[in-house]
Amino acid sequence: MIQGVRNYLVFLFRCGRIAFVGDWRYYAWMGILTVLILLGINAYAKQFVHGLITTGMSDQVSWGVYISNFTFLVGVAAAAVMLVIPVYIYNNEELHDLVIFGELLAVAAILMCLAFVTVDLGRPDRFWHLIPGIGQFNFPASMLSWDVLVLNGYLLLNVHICGYLIYCRYKGEKPAKWFYIPFVFVAIFWAVSIHTVTAFLYVGLGGRPFWNSAIVGPRFLASAFTAGPALIILALQIIRRVTDYRITDKALLTLRSIVQVSMLINVFLLANEIFKEFYSGNLHVASSKYLFLGLHGHHALVPWIWTAITFNMIAMVLLILPVSRSLRWLNLTCVLAIVGIWIEKGMGLVIPGFIPTPLGEMVEYSPSLNETLICTGIWAFGLLCYTIFLRMSVPILQGRLSKANESQGPGEAPGAPAH
Amino acid sequence: MNSSNSASGAVQTGDGMNRRSFLRASAVLTTGLAALAASLKPLMELEDFPTAERFMQKYYTELTPTEMDKVLKRIADETEAQYGKRPHVRDLKPMDGVExxxxxxxxxxxxxxxxxxxxxxxxxxxxxxxxxxxxxxxxxxxxxxxxxxxxxxxxxxxxxxxxxxxxxxxxxxxxxxxxxxxxxxxxxxxxxxxxxxxxxxxxxxxxxxxxxxxxxxxxxxxxxxxxxxxxxPEMAYLGxxxxxxxxxxxxxxxxxxxxxxxxxxxxxxxxxxxxxxxxxxxxxxxxxxxxxxxxxxxxxxxxxxxxxxxxxxxxx
The missing domain is CATH 3.30.70.20 (Alpha-Beta Plaits)
Incomplete structure (x- = not known):
């Protein structure tokens, strides 16, 4: 027992240590991220002192880019299942080891989500009011309380699955199926739930017709299953380039077909929504009009949404064509899809829900510099976390960092990047 | 220090390596902490730091009448300190048979x-x-x-x-x-x-x-x-x-x-x-x-x- 604890602590220590070891590119990348994080911390300190007046939000548009990014990233986190399903349900061998990279991305994305929600709070010092048991947790009535549960639960599930699999690999042991397979299947359903619950945050508000639509949930899932695997395709190629971890083209192309189908569904659902909004021509179309065409001389979001739609359409066409089997075109497609969906689901979903207000007032929103710095800080934090996770897990998966070579000091066995 | 770690040849170069890496690590650490402190500087302007009493204050319905009196007194004190006028703060409950x-x-x-x-x-x-x-x-x-x-x-x-x-x-x-x-x-x-x-x-x-x-x-x-x-100055807790x-x-x-x-x-x-x-x-x-x-x-x-x-x- 004590030996077991000792082994685990040594494992954690070595993982922590290796996060500080790398070549100059690694240091440069981590340095840039650290600077961005510090700028974000600085901006948040200002917001903490002076209040949310440092943002572009108002009583009219009371949620902004924080909640937009939160919504997008919940989708990224949920998309980890799109790697898990082929492996554990369809026994796809190509993707087997890559599941861990997807789940680590989910962990990083959830950490970013939690950060985005925290910076959005007016009284972060009262976070403990949310803790079931000691606070006053409005469960099950409030969808936000559901979101707190499912997001933290998803974080724990993924930390457990990845942590356990990586530690087993480190020890050179075969993972005990009963100790992770049930969790994998729970996580598959859980992933769908985190994004559904996040959609319900919006859908449940009867006073906001733009959100109060049954299609928001399915659209969330379709867009998440497009943007998430697209992000994983890019991440895997970066891993392949900067390490000598073997990732086959076939694995990437499997992900491509997931992105392909999801994008088709995503665009189809968007078309459904646009038809319903504009054809019936009832009074509730104001927000959509503001978003797509501009309303009463206000059109801040129009260029954004048309950029998103253009990107999504180009990505969809490229995905259908065989040209996206070439990695260069696939990468372009993925970037277009990610940016398109980020705009569509962030700015394009959250902001127009507030414009016009329920009393018909038109007040526009654009993020302040301070707010933007906090967002980039959180993104940098997420990328830093993901980089560290990969820095730890790649050598372990390759067997270069293992219990067997425990006595060899900080680095990995030969083959590690020099420093 | 870690003499058992001799596999990588710490014996010959050990001292110098350790000192150099120690110095480098401390330099990085110091710079990091200084940068963190600098980035947190706006917090110096924080005037309204929540006191332990305010931070721990219980939920409205869980406050006993004595605790509520304390809270009301605290609110009156704080308001007086800030506005130079002592308010009359009450916790007014709904009346029976009234909607x-x-x-x-x-x-x-x-x-x-x-x-x-x-x-x-x-x-x-x-x-x-x-x-x-x-x-x-x-x-x-x-x-x-x-x-x-x-x-x-x-x-x-x-x-x-x-x-x-x-x-x-x-x-x-x-x-x-x-x-x-x-x-x-x-x-x-x-x-x-x-x-x-x-x-x-x-x-x-x-x-x-x-x-x-x-x-x-x-x-x-x-x-x-x-x-x-x-x-x-005529105030209510929920008002x-x-x-x-x-x-x-x-x-x-x-x-x-x-x-x-x-x-x-x-x-x-x-x-x-x-x-x-x-x-x-x-x-x-x-x-x-x-x-x-x-x-x-x-x-x-x-x-x-x-x-x-x-x-x-x-x-x-």
């Missing part, structure tokens, strides 16, 4: 906005940025379509021909979406029908503000500012006591007045008598009579099922 309702006569309202300003004065709202609980709309003759509403009308003289005015404030719903969505029960409906907020419990997520179909809720985006001589940065507030039918047998400030100031308020459970009350005898009265956005206790009626 409040508000009726507003759209035929009479002239859109003078006197109610808006009386409300700000009564309820100690921030003057900069100014927070107002009542928004008066100007609608074109014959239309209840809010999207045609003008919020910032500013004529020489009211009323304006061709338009009518509609003041909107918290509708004190029977089925309030704001209460449903609050993740921490910081807002709830009391037995007299008033939806209240515990300003010391709200975490400032603004979900209620997104949920409200009447745009009745307001957020303190920064520290509220009230000139010392403008403070209304008009000064709020802090980062919490929600809204119309509470002037709890500090109405739970004490008085009329809301907006009603008293109305120059045309468009506002009626009272106990709907009392058949002889003005609101009871209006709801019984008027052929037409409306609840805003009735189709949402929120069932407001705020009614608009007309002289027919």
């Amino acid at each position: 409040f309702a508000y009726c507003l006569n759209l035929t009479r309202c002239i859109g003078c906005r006197k109610c808006v300003h009386a409300c700000v004065k009564e309820n100690n709202q921030s003057r900069n940025p100014e927070i107002q609980y009542i928004r008066v709309l100007r609608l074109p003759h014959g239309s209840m379509d809010m999207e045609k509403a003008e919020h910032h009308y500013n004529p020489e003289k009211v009323p304006e021909p061709g338009f009518f005015n509609m003041p909107v404030q918290c509708q004190q719903c029977k089925n309030p979406p704001c209460v449903k969505v609050c993740p921490v029960h910081a807002t709830w409906t009391d037995t007299d029908g008033i939806t209240v907020i515990d300003y010391d419990w709200c975490i400032g997520c603004r979900y209620c503000e997104a949920a409200c179909p009447y745009w009745a809720r307001r957020f303190n985006f920064t520290k509220p500012f009230i000139p010392k001589d403008k403070l209304n 008009n006591r000064p709020r802090r940065q980062g919490v929600m507030e809204k119309c509470h039918f002037c709890i500090q007045r109405t739970r004490d047998g008085r009329y809301p400030a907006c009603l008293e100031v109305c120059p045309v008598g468009a506002r009626k308020f009272g106990n709907v459970l009392d058949p002889s009350s003005e609101v009871g009579t209006i709801l019984r005898t008027k052929r037409v009265f409306i609840q805003l956005k009735e189709e949402l099922g929120t069932s407001p206790r705020f009614f608009y009626y007309f002289d027919v």
Whole structure:
């Protein structure tokens, strides 16, 4: 027992240590991220002192880019299942080891989500009011309380699955199926739930017709299953380039077909929504009009949404064509899809829900510099976390960092990047 | 130190390597900590650091009467320290057999906005940025379509021909979406029908503000500012006591007045008598009579099922 604890602590220590070891590119990348994080911390300190007046939000548009990014990233986190399903349900061998990279991305994305929600709070010092048991947790009535549960639960599930699999690999042991397979299947359903619950945050508000639509949930899932695997395709190629971890083209192309189908569904659902909004021509179309065409001389979001739609359409066409089997075109497609969906689901979903207000007032929103710095800080934090996770897990998966070579000091066995 | 770690040849180069890496690590660490400290510098300006007592304060319904007295005394002390005037802060409970309702006569309202300003004065709202609980709309003759509403009308003289005015404030719903969505029960409906907020419990997520179909809720985006001589010292815990940065507030039918047998400030100031308020459970009350005898009265956005206790009626 004590030996077991000792082994685990040594494992954690070595993982922590290796996060500080790398070549100059690694240091440069981590340095840039650290600077961005510090700028974000600085901006948040200002917001903490002076209040949310440092943002572009108002009583009219009371949620902004924080909640937009939160919504997008919940989708990224949920998309980890799109790697898990082929492996554990369809026994796809190509993707087997890559599941861990997807789940680590989910962990990083959830950490970013939690950060985005925290910076959005007016009284972060009262976070403990949310803790079931000691606070006053409005469960099950409030969808936000559901979101707190499912997001933290998803974080724990993924930390457990990845942590356990990586530690087993480190020890050179075969993972005990009963100790992770049930969790994998729970996580598959859980992933769908985190994004559904996040959609319900919006859908449940009867006073906001733009959100109060049954299609928001399915659209969330379709867009998440497009943007998430697209992000994983890019991440895997970066891993392949900067390490000598073997990732086959076939694995990437499997992900491509997931992105392909999801994008088709995503665009189809968007078309459904646009038809319903504009054809019936009832009074509730104001927000959509503001978003797509501009309303009463206000059109801040129009260029954004048309950029998103253009990107999504180009990505969809490229995905259908065989040209996206070439990695260069696939990468372009993925970037277009990610940016398109980020705009569509962030700015394009959250902001127009507030414009016009329920009393018909038109007040526009654009993020302040301070707010933007906090967002980039959180993104940098997420990328830093993901980089560290990969820095730890790649050598372990390759067997270069293992219990067997425990006595060899900080680095990995030969083959590690020099420093 | 770690002499057992000899596999990598620490013996020969050990000392120098260790010192060099130690120096490098400490340099990196120092720079990192200095950068972190520098980035946290704005926190030095934090004036209103939550005290342990405030941080640990219990939820409204869990406070015992003695604890509540302590809290009220603390609020009075803090307010006195800040505004130089000792307030009279009470925790007023709903009265038995009372359910409040508000009726507003759209035929009479002239859109003078006197109610808006009386409300700000009564309820100690921030003057900069100014927070107002009542928004008066100007609608074109014959239309209840809010999207045609003008919020910032500013004529020489009211009323304006061709338009009518509609003041909107918290509708004190029977089925309030704001209460449903609050993740921490910081807002709830009391037995007299008033939806209240515990300003010391709200975490400032603004979900209620997104949920409200009447745009009745307001957020303190920064520290509220009230000139010392403008403070209304007659206060209630769930009512008009000064709020802090980062919490929600809204119309509470002037709890500090109405739970004490008085009329809301907006009603008293109305120059045309468009506002009626009272106990709907009392058949002889003005609101009871209006709801019984008027052929037409409306609840805003009735189709949402929120069932407001705020009614608009007309002289027919």
